[in-house]
Amino acid sequence: MKKPPALSIGSRLAIVSPSWGGPSVFPHIYQQGIRNLKNLGFEICEYPSATLDANELFHNPQIRAQDINNAFADNDIDGIIATIGGSDSARILKCLDIETIANNPKFFMGFSDTSALTTTLNQAGIITFNGPSVMAGFAQLHNFDDKYQSYIHDFLFSNPASRLLPTFCQYNHGYPDWANIEQTGMRNPLLNSRGPQVLQGAQNVSGQLFGGCIEVLEMLKGTEFWPTPDFWHGKILFLETSQEKPSVEYVRYWLRNYGVMGVFDKLSALLFGRPRDYSDQEQIELEQTILSVVREEFFNSQLTIVANLDFGHTDPQVILPLGIQCEVDVQTGQLNLLETVFA
The missing domain is CATH 3.50.30.60 (LD-carboxypeptidase A C-terminal domain-like)
Incomplete structure (x- = not known):
């Protein structure tokens, strides 16, 4: 399995919408997530699909796929995070450039409907990550307790030989x-x-x-x-x-x-x-x-x-x-x- 390069303060994250165009419907939730990612120390690069109108995004799965292809191919991008889930990311799988993606492993994270991508790319031989999205997880990060905020920070910015995942009461x-x-x-x-x-x-x-x-x-x-x-x-x-x-x-x-x-x-x-x-x-x-x-x-x-x-x-x-x-x-x-x- 190919692992992505480690992240660090100043790493550049591409923001994409592989599924639902939630940021166009609830821009304040999206922007809060972006603020929290910046507060963690990331530089943010919003790709066209990130804030595209939800209806236009639905009818153009190739736009969503192209953003992902471009983000993996761009040497200036260190990681990619989905804005939100949805219900139809399976429609973009046939438009992905799997060979280019597999040859350029990067931190790629999302959950829910993004599972269609994380499982497909993982089968292509790269490590992918099931975890918080911009709007569901990162937008609320500042309202989590210190234990969880520390866990997220440590997971993203450290690379130990083993990790015991925490449980929360x-x-x-x-x-x-x-x-x-x-x-x-x-x-x-x-x-x-x-x-x-x-x-x-x-x-x-x-x-x-x-x-x-x-x-x-x-x-x-x-x-x-x-x-x-x-x-x-x-x-x-x-x-x-x-x-x-x-x-x-x-x-x-x-x-x-x-x-x-x-x-x-x-x-x-x-x-x-x-x-x-x-x-x-x-x-x-x-x-x-x-x-x-x-x-x-x-x-x-x-x-x-x-x-x-x-x-x-x-x-x-x-x-x-x-x-x-x-x-x-x-x-x-x-x-x-x-x-x-x-x-």
Whole structure:
């Protein structure tokens, strides 16, 4: 796997919109995210798609793809961050210059609908990052506690040989109404977290991280952008649900498809992010469903499964680098990255 060059104070970040044109709808949220990235020490380069009208962006997937191609090809760009997710970034995959991107690895991060890109580029051989976007994560960064702000800073600007990813005792579901400018950068009320839930697993396991938003990955199944059958061997698959709050039964159906493909028998571990807008009881129901599909429907009682982890559509979320070796501690449910994430 090709790792991106390390970031530093003064690194130049390209801002792109691979999916929804959220910055044109809520420019104050976008600008707050840009301010917070600058406060971290980055130089910002806004590409044309970043603030393009949402309707025009939707009808021109090639513009979105071209920005990504150009950002990877530009030697003056050190990293790329998505403005926000959406629902149709899969449409731009056929327009990507995969060869040029693979030959110019750079820090590329987003989550939710950006999963279509992070998983596709990771299969092309580069490390990609599932983590905060400009509008969802960075726009609220100044309102997180010191622990999370320090974690984000350290992750972006250091490159240790291993990293134990933190867990957080409180979290929030989404943000106040973005149409209310007075609430720019605010978070919804904090709730107490149940912490990582180890559903199954007898001993610590390790493998390469891979995954993203479960609904987005459904759009890629059966396409040229879906992993080959042998790709799954030794992977740690992480999945999270979107802000649309899919029902537990839909998650069952999607997981059943992975079982039919034989994925569970090839993985080192299966991880689930804390689901947005699920109550504690609904979280427990989801966990029971995940376990029943893997263990009862597909007779796999060996696969390590951990749920309710700090990634996905709730905050705070940790950054998960696709393609990096990771160890899962079955006693605590914590994740330990076993290698540097940057070159």
